[in-house]
Amino acid sequence: MLPRLTVSTQAVTNYTAGLPENDLSIQTTVSNSDLSDLAFNGVAKVNNTHFQSLDIFPKDNSSEDEYLDKFVYPGKDLNNNQFNDKLKQFFILSSSGKPIYSLNGGDELIIGFTGLITTIISSFQHQLNEDIVVIDSGDVKISVLNRDPLILVSISKINYEMSMNQITNDYQQLKNQLHSLYNYLLCILSRPTITKSFQNRMNYDLRKMLTDVDFKNLDDMAMKLTYGLSGDSDNDDSFEFFLSQLVNGFPTSKISYTIRSKLNSLLLHHRIDEILFGLLTSNLRRIITMIKPKVHNISNSDIDFLLRIIKNNNKNIKDIETEDLWIPICLPEFNSNGFVYVYVKTFDLAKILVIDGKYYEDSQLINIVLISTNKNNFFKVKEMANKIIENIIQLELKDKLYQELSNYTINLPPTINHFVYRDLKHKDLKQCLISNNPKDCNSIIKYVYYYSNLYNSKSSTIQSLTQESGNRKLSYIKYDVITFSIIDDNYEFYAIGSGELSDLISDGLKVVKWIKSNDKRFFGNVVKFNF
Amino acid sequence: MSGRKKTLLKVIILGDSGVGKTSLMQQFVNNKFSHQYKATIGADFLTKDITIDGNKQVTLQIWDTAGQERFQSLGVAFYRGADCCVLCYDVTNEKSLNNLSSWKDEFLVQSNVSNPQDFPFIIIGNKIDVDENKKISSLSKKLNNITNNQLGGLNYPVFETSAKDAINVESAFEVVAKMALQQEELNDANGNDVSDDYNDAINIHLEGDSGNCAC
Structure with a gap:
């Protein structure tokens, strides 16, 4: 039985953007009623949708492998059309417009872009004294992180990266991706090394300091942060990396x-x-x-x-x-x-x-x-x-x-396919618990899509009429599956499941309860000492 | 450290409006010439791979700028980090010749290069295909005055080219690349590469709170 939760006067989110209508059971606004009493008309389908039939990427009649090769997987030796087909681009360049890294394409192809990017950024700085953060042209979103003497840029045509985070009013995901790539360069070079390299000579080519392994690592990160897929064929922990970056929690062990x-x-x-x-x-x-x-x-x-x-x-x-x-x-x-x-x-x-x-x-x-x-x-x-x-x-x-x-296997209630639980109670290290991860590309891409939309959607507050806990926030989005999140002061719980929403919430809360009762097995793993 | 085979050089083309900067670049990169004049809006970028001294692979990233003043606000981004600067004039336009030294000054101010006296410049006089009588009178004397002037003289290699008839264009850019490459090698040899010493260890006890992340 579900604990007595009451939806506040705020409406429960209906997040339907970009979804084919026939796949939706539209939820009407709910207020002041018991969640357990909610009745849904939508009948849960078996979760066998292919990512190509969702509205994530452009439609194309090729097979999964061809599709991924054409639109998703990076390539360095591409012609102009092949380059433009890619749904995501990353560039790292120096402030003088010299390329340092690009997810796709070779020098000949990208040198023009890097020159153009520098010019646009610089003229904004020059004339408005401002840094460009996002250029939005509807179907394409260009994000910029200016860390003089380096500039990082991404260009995305991906549905789930288009929407703004409703809570922070920011393109959080795109922003975080650029920060991650920048931090990688800091990790291996440190800030003083980068600054010194360009001191007195802005024409410096930073690629001289990077090895092939570094470029491979950047490819790998770019792919994982965007699609949850690995740069090579080994998807072992790629989705876990995506998810832990999204919710900002480091995966823990049991x-x-x-x-x-x-x-x-x-x-x-x-x-x-x-x-x-x-x-x-x-x-x-x-x-x-x-x-x-x-x-x-x-x-x-x-x-x-x-x-x-x-x-x-x-x-x-x-x-x-x-x-x-x-x-x-x-x-x-x-x-x-x-x-x-x-x-x-x-x-x-x-x-x-x-x-x-x-x-x-x-x-x-x-x-x-x-x-x-x-x-x-x-x-x-x-x-x-x-x-x-x-x-x-x-x-x-x-x-x-x-x-x-x-x-490591975590047993799940039959209604729930996957979840991530982010602990907010232990302050020393932000950690999360992730249930067993999908490994095939189709599931990974779908899960990345579901979780991104869920994470960026607005939640409504549920006031607790009963006992211990304070207010909870609930958010859900219905596809052929249901994704939902329950958030309170101590945790964030995000899950994908199928069935009735009320059952899902009830089962989700059971999982939360189980994790809480095992709190010490999952999260009590940081010890402090006097330094 | 990976030895990248190709060196990337940023080349800036400057000069008055209409001297043929875009034509020179089109001729060099695409072997094309158009009789139509279209003012460059802001800037244009082209890439060309060439081989120097038979074995050195160089990629030239050529920044074609707008000569018209109303586009000059692009400024700093354009000039900074350049490896070589090409100053262009039109052999039929005396004003464009006299403006060369302003272009050079403008470049040095904006680019903020560390050793202005060593920075590689070349001068290109374009449109030599036109009739002698249209050319600037006593051009070589005037040119000589400009290049050999003791005070801030433009003592740089000069090429007379025709973007229209593809005369001297290739060899001019080869010299551009060669000079830039020499400068680049000189920089590297001077140990300007802040390479691998990982001696910047952080001092935790001294830095105290500043070493502490804000999370």
Whole structure:
């Protein structure tokens, strides 16, 4: 039974923009009534719609693969028409108009664009003393981030990127994408390096400082931030990256409180003074535990970049378990003026577990990530990492840890296909819990579309007549599926499901309740120390 | 650090309205000439790949500007970060010749280049295909005065071209590229590349709150 929720005088959002009408069951305005009493005429369909039949992208009669190749996947060796077919463009250029990066097209094609972009931006600055943020021509949206001596630009023809966020009145998604690409450059170069490069010579070609890996990383990020698809064929965590960026929460792991606190105290116990932040992650993807000084914070975006760069670095290493990584990285949101030194050691939990004389078959990689501000600390930090590993090997509960990490599956009520829960209670790190992710392109693109629209839509407040919690906000959009969000002071819950809205809300609240009752397993994983 | 094969050079073409800047560029990039005169509105961009000294790949990003004053407000973006500047005049128009030094000054002021005395300029006198009697009288003497003037003289290579008949256009731009490339290599050799020293470690204890992100 649904808790007694009452919709306030505000109307429940009807978000129908850009949808084919026959796919819609239009919802009439609801007010002052019990949600549980709502009756819907729409009958839920099986969720088998293809993204090409939704109004996300231009219509085209090609097969899915052809479609993606033509409109979505990046290409460097394109002619003018092929270039114009792409639904999304990203450019990074210097203030003098020299290209640094482009998602699509080669130099010949984009040099004209970069010149033009600089000219437009500069004449605005010159004549109006203002920076261009968005140029809106209806079907096309051009966003600009001016970070002299660099300019970042995106051009989008994608439906779900067209609408403004109803809460912030901003093109949040497009803006965040450009910030992410800029932060990537800061991560590997740091702000002073970029500034110095252009000092006294604005003609500098920043590409001299970037490697092929960097361009690949930028492609990969651009694709994930736009479509939830990976730049290469491996979509393993691409949708998760998209979603965690959208809701601004870092994916957490599910680990019992006992084990988590053991690991926390291990990190704290062995911490040497030079360590600023320390993390244990599972496969560089989800945080198991983290230690941080009371006076300093590390942002989601910085952790994202840190783990991403390490991950891409590891791709080039044959046997990561025998390697110690020691790399300088700039954490732009923490401090963009210099580098921290990151030590990474990866080990396979499966290899230290013996059951009936046998090892586990599936590997379960755990990474120790230690961040120091002194580049001469390598050996001390390495020693610390080794002690932590030794202790984990001796841990009685390591078997359980393995089980928990490898069985991430979250059981869902039958009405709900997918959800993301963003925790707002724990302030040290913004984290989210994401249910099992789609891996095929069709589902990913649809989910990206659904979640983007949902996130940008306006919600209405529901006043709680009962007990503990304060006001909740509800928002929903009906397609052949229903997407809805429930938000209060402690969490944001976004989900996709099918069936009656009232059932969905009721089931959604059950999931929320379950997550809350397991709060310590999901979110209590940051420990602070005196620095 | 990746050794990119092609060097990208930004080339600015300046000069009075009607001297043939756009025609020169069209001839150089597309081997085309049009008798119609269309004023350039604001700016135009063209790209051309050429090979220097037989083995150096260079991409020229050519910024064709409007000579008309009402478009001059585009200013800074145009000039800054240029690798080479081409000053154009019309061999039949004495005023355009006399204005060369203003164009140069305008460029140096707006572009804010660090070593103005080393910056690569070239001069192009266009329209040499016209009848001798239409040309500026005692052109070479006047030109000489301008280029060899001790005070702020334009002591740069001079090319006489015809965009119409494709005379000397290619070789002029080759010299442009060569000079810019030389300057570029000089810059790199001087260690202006802020390369790989990751010594900018942050001092957490000193920076205290400023190192603390606002989240």
